[in-house]
Amino acid sequence: MHSIERQIAAELKVAEHQVRQAVDLLDSGATVPFIARYRKEATGGLDDIQLRELEQRLGYLRELHDRREAVLKSIEEQGKLTPELRAAIEAAPTKQELEDLYLPFKPKRRTKGQIAREAGLEPLADRLFADPGLDPQQEALSFVKAEKGEGGEDFTTVPAVLDGVRDILSERWAEDPALVQSLREWLWAEGLFRSKLAAGKDENNPDVAKFRDYFDYDEPIGRVPSHRALAVFRGRQLEILDARLVLPVEPEPGKPSVAEGRIALHLGWSHAARPGDDLIRRCVAWTWRVKLSLSTERDLFARLREDAEKVAIKVFADNLRDLLLAAPAGPRVVMGLDPGIRTGVKVAVVDATGKLVDTATVYPHEPRRDWEGSLFTLAKLCEKHGVNLIAIGNGTASRETDKLAADLIKRLNTARAAAGAPDLQKVVVSEAGASVYSASEFASQEMPDVDVSLRGAASIARRLQDPLAELVKIDPKSIGVGQYQHDVNQSELARMLEAVVEDCVNAVGVDLNTASVPLLSRVSGLSGSVAKAVVRWRESHGAFRSRQQLMDVSGLGAKTFEQSAGFLRIRGGDNPLDMTGVHPETYPVVEQIIVKLGKPVQEVMGRPELLKPLKPEQFASEKFGAITIKDILGELEKPGRDPRPDFQVARFNEGVEDIADLKEGMVLEGTVSNVAAFGAFVDLGVHQDGLVHVSQLSHKFVNDAREVVKTGDIVKVKVLEVDPARKRISLTMKLGEAAGRGGRDARGENRFQGAGRGQSTRAANNPPVGSAMASAFAKLQGLRK
Missing domain, CATH: 1.10.3500.10 (Tex N-terminal region-like)
Known part of the structure; x- marks a missing residue:
């Protein structure tokens, strides 16, 4: 076992005792988010990325160890195990090399x-x-x-x-x-x-x-x-x-x-x-x-x-992480529009807590073309519920529906301005997975008397309020940010995506009194059955007043409480610390801090001028060291802080509704919908994402597109080339100068050469204009389906 820990320490370039402590914690049932957040002293500050890699390598090396023992036993029973062969087998670093050594001795059919x-x-x-x-x-x-x-x-x-x-x-x-x-x-x-x-x-x-x-x-x-x-x-x-x-x-x-x-x-x-x-x-x-x-x-x-x-899998995981940690619009009343033509536009209004409060269906497009009637219905809903944000799905008829929303906003904002009310805004959001959620068992439990098609509109509205809370209800593979997701090892993909969702949920924290079962089940230490028990307790007894009440939930014991409590938030509860990331086990440390400051905790929280002069070492003990105290002070300075960025709205250009409306040289604003190593795809609101090839992301050399952009980013791009027949749009983010068409990067290398075109790479020294970007676009857009 020590040899495995030694090897992992060398690979991660950390001390062996850090690995040993992390392994002990993992073996005892601790989760990666819990170890990364609340056991920094033990692991020497290993972060969640290092711990995930450690966990994966630990599993592989333990399997290798078990297989090595089985191979040695088999050869020994054959009477053929020499000291030299034993040494070679014990030194084999991979399963492949171990099997190579075992091959001559492996029982096989007569050859x-x-x-x-x-x-x-x-x-x-x-x-x-x-x-x-x-x-x-x-x-x-x-x-x-x-x-x-x-x-x-x-x-x-x-x-x-x-x-x-x-x-x-x-x-x-x-x-x-x-x-x-x-x-x-x-x-x-x-x-x-x-x-x-x-x-x-x-x-x-x-x-x-x-x-x-x-x-x-x-x-x-x-x-x-x-x-x-x-x-x-x-x-x-x-x-x-x-x-x-x-x-x-x-x-x-x-x-x-x-x-x-x-x-x-x-x-x-x-x-x-x-x-x-x-x-x-x-x-x-x-x-x-x-x-x-x-x-x-x-x-x-x-x-x-x-x-x-x-x-x-890494591309998928990175894109999923960026999407889950996208900026939330927050507790605002949102109207969700699920675009459609003949079947109409499905409308759902959710209140600031995400509760569905109203639904409708309007028919502004063919064949009814009831534009004015649709505007009247939407305006009445906005006035009735105080809607201040409209979420529009990006599927079929999205641009037409976006125009409807723009007309509605133009009419309502004049009156709102006169009354001193905030403007109504619209945002086009990805509706990937909304239909999957709508037909799911959870959606039927959440909205039992609502038509399946209207549930999708509610999901579109909620994912604007809080992308993380809504997207955890959907199988990550249905969210639409993957690359060849159906061609990869499905168990490994599921393992990686589950880890990403778990890390994101725990990085943000979860409101204990509003969270759904799917969201709670992603919290460190909480299984699906325990999450259901928490919600049942909440429905029977009302809102939780303190974290300590979790111990009253059936099936939630001391170990589960230890793993989960720090990631659960209670707003307006009995103890102000329950809305922070401070773990209940360290509340006594906070008591020492407020005694030192001579003020109640309510007057200390959010007061960096009081907290910054304090030295973590003043409150360190054998149980909680300076690293933990530093984290506690940081939480007290910014209680309940959200690590996600501020909410922004991408503004699509008026008159640009279809790929045919695009012209070379246009400068547009769009949202990054997907990122691969070879480039980024940008939603311009024309039903077809454009590709910014990696060579067009920056004036500097870029090895991986994620160095510059991530899913959900709002970016300005210039149109390089449009091919309506093949539905391909080539874009550049190098706006300061004329972007080169040959695709040469800052080092003068032709990064388009051999990018999967229809000829031998050895003869592909002079690719046609835009061919590599179009080809790369086809790889992801055409083949990931």
Whole structure:
């Protein structure tokens, strides 16, 4: 166990005692948010990102340890465990290398090499390889059998015996861990990942045409970006593409390949025109072509897929985190509009707490075109409930509905200004996942007597008030910020997204008296059943007056209270500290602070001029050190602070409602809807997101788009190119000068080269204008569905 902790400490570049304390806490049932927030002394200040990585590596290394013990036991039972082999197995750093070492000893079905060994041909194989000067034909004569074996094995001729020699040697070499690993690493560095259109496929078929960029494509496998790898693997799975691992140099007909040469070099053999050299060359060729080429391709494809999935999952997780931590509009009365044409625009009004108070359906568009009647209905709802914010879903008819809202605002704001009331504002929000929520069991419990279509409008309104509180009700995979989410390891994706949601919820904190069951169930330590119990208690006894009352909830014990209490907020309760991130276990420390200041806690909270002169060391003890005291003082300075940014509204340009309205050179404002390593997608309110390629994000070199923007950011962009037929919009954020069309970054490198276009990357030195941005756009927008 100590060796695992030592290894993790080295990987994270932290002290071993920090890792040991974190592991002990995790093993005792503590959650990552709790450890990161309230056990900084124990872990030396490890943050949630480090702890998540530690947790993941701990699981992997423990699995590796268990597998290593099983392998050692198996080989030992066979009587073949040498001190050297034990040392190699104990030093194996990965599961792959461990399995390479175990392969020769792994129980398997009888192979041709094993049959040849059972027939007594191994001494001949050893002799011929050790001394290529021997004549294989002559040496094999004494091993020829008089008749076939009982199992049908036939070694009654010299050629059959020499085939047996070939099988013994090729099998032995193919199970040589050092050889296998060296070939694998060489091909990872120099092999080519190649794809072609599968035979018999019609490239004009729309489903096939999505993969046009990969009909004639190759790229060094070790440098294939995530989105291109996953696109090829999807095309391969759909039998649209043929994908292969090919050698960096194709062998001439009848000549040995570079791979065979590397095998020979590893064996220390070269052809010197000796009698046995042709046989050994045949064995080497057989080792590569029959034994190793396919298995190596399989291993490297698995490695490429795993690496690509990690990147795709990280992109999804990062975008989800940004979306969940987007600025909330706060406790404002919001009208949600779920756009539709023939079925009408669904309307839902929620009060400042998110409670649904009214619904309607209006028909401003075709075929009824009841524009004035729709405005009248919406105006009455605004006046009746004091609406001050309108949330418009970004789906079909969004721009038309946005125009309706603009007309409504123009009419109402004149009267509001005269009365001194605040202006009515409108915001277009993503409606991804709203339909999933509407049909969910939770939505039916939350709004039992409301039509499914109207629930979606309520969700759109609420996600403007508090994106985090509303989006936790939806499966993260339905929120629409992923890249190839259906092509990656689903259990790993779910694990990562669950961790992101948990971290976001606990970073913000949860109002104990208003939170829904889905939101409460994401709080550190609270399971779904306990969250339901909390809500039942609240419904039976009324609002919680103190955190301590949580102990009255059935099924919520001391351990759960410890893990969850600090993340739950009570506004207007008996103890002002219950609305802060100060954990109840440290309330005695706060008592010492207020005694020192000589003022009640209400007069201390929010008074940095009183708190800043205090030194954390003054109140430190063996139980709570200076790091914890510093956090407490910070909470008292800004009680109940929200780490999310301030709410802003993106303003779409009037008259720009469709992709056809866009012109090159236009400067527009939009909202970042998705971010990938190769660029950012921006919602301009024209039903089609535009792409800012990574080379167009900044005048400085940008390696990853997230260095500059994140999901939910409001940005200004200039239109570079518009292709209405293919629904592609190329944008730039480099507004200070004319943006280069060739895609050259600050270092002068052509970042568009080989970005997944329909030709070999080795011949793609001069891409057409905008082609790479359009291609990258297609990867995410077309293939993530």
